[in-house]
Amino acid sequence: MRRSRPISLLKAVVVLLGKDLLIEWRTRARLNALIFFSLATLLLFSFAVGPDTKLLARNAGGYLWLALLFASVLALGESFRVEQENLTLDGLRMAPADARAIFLSKALGNTVLLVGLGALLIPVMIALYGVKVTLGAGPMLGILALGCMAVAAPGTVYSAIANNARARDVLLPLMLFPLIIPALLAAAKATTLVLQGDPMNQLGSWSGLLIGFNLIYWGLGFVLFPRVIED
Amino acid sequence: MSTVLETTTLLAQVGMGRIQGGWEYIWAAYGIAWASLSLYALSLWIRRPIKASRDTKE
Amino acid sequence: MSGLMNAVLQYGSAAAALVVVGLGIRLGRKWAPVDSQMDARPMLVGMSVAALVLLAVGGWLGLVWSPQDREMGDVYRIIYVHVPAMWMAMLTLVLNFACCVSYLLKANWKTDALAEASAEVGLLFGGFGLVLGAIWGRPTWGVYWDWDPRLTAMAIMLVTYTAYMALRRFVEDPDKRAVWSSVVGIISFANLPIVWFSVKWWRSLHQVQSTPKTVDPEMALSLRVNAWAFLILLTLFLLHRYRIALATREAEVALPDALPPDAPASRDGNSTEVA
Numbered sequence: 001m002r003r004s005r006p007i008s009l010l011k012a013v014v015v016l017l018g019k020d021l022l023i024e025w026r027t028r029a030r031l032n033a034l035i036f037f038s039l040a041t042l043l044l045f046s047f048a049v050g051p052d053t054k055l056l057a058r059n060a061g062g063y064l065w066l067a068l069l070f071a072s073v074l075a076l077g078e079s080f081r082v083e084q085e086n087l088t089l090d091g092l093r094m095a096p097a098d099a100r101a102i103f104l105s106k107a108l109g110n111t112v113l114l115v116g117l118g119a120l121l122i123p124v125m126i127a128l129y130g131v132k133v134t135l136g137a138g139p140m141l142g143i144l145a146l147g148c149m150a151v152a153a154p155g156t157v158y159s160a161i162a163n164n165a166r167a168r169d170v171l172l173p174l175m176l177f178p179l180i181i182p183a184l185l186a187a188a189k190a191t192t193l194v195l196q197g198d199p200m201n202q203l204g205s206w207s208g209l210l211i212g213f214n215l216i217y218w219g220l221g222f223v224l225f226p227r228v229i230e231d
Numbered sequence: 232m233s234t235v236l237e238t239t240t241l242l243a244q245v246g247m248g249r250i251q252g253g254w255e256y257i258w259a260a261y262g263i264a265w266a267s268l269s270l271y272a273l274s275l276w277i278r279r280p281i282k283a284s285r286d287t288k289e
Numbered sequence: 290m291s292g293l294m295n296a297v298l299q300y301g302s303a304a305a306a307l308v309v310v311g312l313g314i315r316l317g318r319k320w321a322p323v324d325s326q327m328d329a330r331p332m333l334v335g336m337s338v339a340a341l342v343l344l345a346v347g348g349w350l351g352l353v354w355s356p357q358d359r360e361m362g363d364v365y366r367i368i369y370v371h372v373p374a375m376w377m378a379m380l381t382l383v384l385n386f387a388c389c390v391s392y393l394l395k396a397n398w399k400t401d402a403l404a405e406a407s408a409e410v411g412l413l414f415g416g417f418g419l420v421l422g423a424i425w426g427r428p429t430w431g432v433y434w435d436w437d438p439r440l441t442a443m444a445i446m447l448v449t450y451t452a453y454m455a456l457r458r459f460v461e462d463p464d465k466r467a468v469w470s471s472v473v474g475i476i477s478f479a480n481l482p483i484v485w486f487s488v489k490w491w492r493s494l495h496q497v498q499s500t501p502k503t504v505d506p507e508m509a510l511s512l513r514v515n516a517w518a519f520l521i522l523l524t525l526f527l528l529h530r531y532r533i534a535l536a537t538r539e540a541e542v543a544l545p546d547a548l549p550p551d552a553p554a555s556r557d558g559n560s561t562e563v564a
Contacts, residue, residue, distance in 0.1 A: 154476060161469045165459040174455055176472065178448040179480055182487035189491070205490060213483055220479060224472045227393060238516030253364040253428045260367040261348065263482045264374065267417040268480045268522060269411075280323070 009062040011100050016092070016105035023082060024113065030078070030111075038071040038121055044220040046128060056129040061191030064125050065147065065184055068118055072148075073173045075113050076155040079106055093229060102226035106220070107149075107156040114148035134197040143194055147187030153217040154179050160228050186210045298350075302343055306517035309336050313524035317403075321532040323539045336525055343518035344371055350511040354424060358508075367425045373419030373519040375443065380523070381411030382446065384480060392467060401467040402534035403527075404474060408450055410526045414519075415447045431479035432451050438489045449477045463541050530538050
């Protein structure tokens, strides 16, 4: 399975990532729809819970991550459909690039997309649920990045698999959601701590869990992804 | 003296705290276990491969 | 009951279970393949009888012979089926993981078939084990679902493996199904420690669930006999399911495009009740 590598892994990742982001930029309409979908989700939570601002503020971290999670399924599902429409994945496979570069570029692209989405959602969440970021923007962005990476790595592998199966729209969330429950739990808890302050020093262990999750799934994805897209 | 008394009171409290009865839960649990095991065995029996071409004795 | 009886039950059940596992592996090699001419009926009957006898003895030990628990009264008797079921579920998950890794290293239909069998049988044991855990929770904690870390982690793993089985059902190409489900199996199993720690920490913020650990020797004997009985059942189920998986694969390979939509349909309806 190992091919000769005329271009280095890193260079291939950069080129592929640039290509994906360019496609993302050229299909802005889809991107906008994604943003409004997640905003609507955020809004819907407040309707589902009712106008109890205390309750909303207490659960703000969880709602933010659920909105991001729902949006991520749409974003991830699209990331390989783009390739399938014109059979460009075959082209990528035949290119003298490592298959692992495809994984890294796709997963990084999805991470960038989700972090961007999260960066848009956080101010809205602050306004809508009446919370304030006690620990500051730095930890908030750090948790956002870690959480989005945790969704993107297994999400990319599963999206490549589900894309070629029957009932792919059901299969992707069915496989992904139970898998990332621990990451979701850790990200939501850590976000709540960042928002409400961390008197008992629990932020460290939740971030540690997120980092461990990322290490395992970026590693596994890197190793296993070539087998997923091989012929 | 007092320790003996304390021990007896403790034991009495533990005895009082014991959950009484609850056999309906036990029967429900064993029933579900046996039912699911037998149903699965049945489903395996229904799905058993039948050698139509080669095997003539069944 | 005398000490002799005790020892006979303890070692007898263990020996019976190990013999059955050995026979199961042998039959899996010789009898399960589609072109096998082996007449396995005497052995299969013997194994099934061993399973039923041990299950009956285990049930009697658990329901009648074991004394009441100091705190739980009679209700604790549920653990004699709940705990072995959970053990078997864990065992099948490990087996499934081993098969997935082995398939990616060296493609082999038999490994793939065993992976399918172990996932399905594991879902069965895990599924009813979980329900039993919930039933146990009602009289002891007052609610069916208390977010006990062990039960919660098991529930998450069960959903994960349901997705694994769904994937197997949704991919028609046998080669791709085997590779992809192996990847998903490895990824799912790697989640086990993370799920465990996250759920444990998540719960510890609320309260620490203390489960009383008072195991009398009599209780240990009942638990052991039941666990061996379940191991025999597990072996039998795996063996038969493995044989079915091999036969299905044979049909798929033998008829490459004659009836692709029909061939999987026969399996579709049957394995759903497990989830």
